[in-house]
Amino acid sequence: MVEFLVHVAIMACLYGLLSLSLNLQVGFAGLVNFGQVILFGCGTYGAAIAFSHQLGPVAGIALGIVFAVIVAAAFARLGRNLGADYWGIATLAVAEVLRILANNEAWLAGGAQGVGGIPLLFGDMPRPMGPLMTLGLCVALLLAAWWLCQRLTTSRYGLALKLMREEPQLAASLGYDLAALKTQTLMVAAVLAAASGFVFAHYITFVGPDQLVSSETFLIWAMVIIGGSGNHLGAIVGAILMQFLFAFVPFVKDALGLPSEHVAAMRLTLVGGGLLAFLIWRTQGLIPEHVGGKQNG
């Protein structure tokens, strides 16, 4: 059971990173990114390409970050002339194009067949230590990301982001360079997502285009909305809660003796129904955004 909990905690941290990243974009800067999963994919493909060319994990994370920054720059460039909602659709399209590219270009990273056998990060360590070290790394990454996001958003910079979200014209009239703000936010968020993808690839040990379908993006959206958009802690809580709920649904099935096919339906209901419930009755999420107070004082 402990081993299983360690696994669920690792996955929760990785989703926590993705959720923090999306929350920085949506919750603070008002960037409605429907292509979040591709930023994660930059990390997984960085790991996969480095592995298939025997370049080692350091090259993998570097490649992942480079890819993520390029995609973020492309997203930001798209955003110049588009309204927030249209921009969201454009990001979805770009993410799908990149996924299809990965699916078709067999030379890149195995095409649809993907790349398997990517080594575990602490695979050489004796049994209980390896997964624990991975968990330690994931927790450290999550805390560092949280600290970074907190620093960014409680500064004047964070206020500028919120102003851009609420009143873009006002922000522009006050002399803020909106294009630069968007680009910077996207790049920071992209690096967080890529870090999550890199660790994910070395944990799952397999990278393929099926991991980048758009439903994964909406899973991360559900985490942000349920946890509380515009609040870092909320984003993390949403991710951890969803991951634990997902992982423990099968236990409920075993305990109640339900047939397996019900579990599948139950999981879908949890995401869809939960999301709807929050959108209708608690739009601010579990932990609402902090408006006013100390940092404005």
Add this chain to the structure above:
Amino acid sequence: MHKALLAAAYLALSGLPALAQEVVLGAVVPLSGASATLGDDQRRGIELAVDNINEKGGVLGGRKLRVIVEDSGGRAPSALDAAKKLVTVDNVPVVIGEYSSGITIPVGQYLVQEGRVHLNIGSSSGKIRSLGDGSFSLIGLDNVSTGFAAQDVVDNKWKKAAVIVPNNAYGQGVAEQFQKAFSALGGEVVTTVMYTEGQTTYRRELQQMERSEPDVYVYSAYGKEAATINRESFELSINTTPWYAIYLSMCTSDADPKFIQGQYGLDLNYIGPDGAVYEAAYKAKYNEPFKTSFNGYGYDAVMMAAAAIEKAGSAEPKAISAALKDIGKGYNGATGDITFDADRQRSKQPYLKLKIEDGVQQR
């Protein structure tokens, strides 16, 4: 007080006393997501085998066999959640699964690393071969079925083939291996089309293939897409050229007989002493013919695992793995003779050569 009640309820419901006598195996299949139809059919095969074994008195001197079937959701992370639960919490010696190779590979790697037995019943990617000791394939990998198909096509004197398969791991593997086998036999693949799943029409793809003037269309498809391709090939009257299906039943399920008239194809061979009984049992329990070509592997996996446990006299993964290697020499499964090669893969499969006449498969 509440806690005590909950604990008592949990103990009562989880049936702890029964666990001591049961032999428990695990399975991870896609019960939701894009491959849910296939995954549910795999589950049916597993269920039938469990019923069969328990009717005959279970394993290891009357202990009941149980298979915990978990949903992978068609996602690698959820599949790994399920596999880790089966290994670290339920402590099962054998895990059966999955369907997509992108999920089977990480799950198999994890199981091998944990020293458990992995039985692949649905993925045909060549990459499965290198998973390592403890991982067995009951399904012939893509080189087995395409090798058979290529030989059959050549035997029918068709020289130029146009291939259409889904653009996913399965389809890319089939296209690549068929091309290899067919060229080696002197044939030529004139076009290969990888279709995107979920489209409402495949006319453009079919017309593109038609322009290459093939002697035969070779295809493998399932569900809605297979139905669309068959209908549109009829409407475009390119079905006057022979069509050859890799897994004919899967490609032509739910099709109007006039759309698929005269199609050739290969399919699994449900002969052998267990096959006919199995086919009858499936029809009796689910009131329909085989939904996909994949349920039989689930059935065989459970039957073989049970036989291995019986032979080893224990439910330890190491002993089961060793026993499986012995049993896997001409084992008589519902899907025909099962023989593992040195990499524990099913190297040969006795497929059927079929042709459809008036909506009925003729041997």
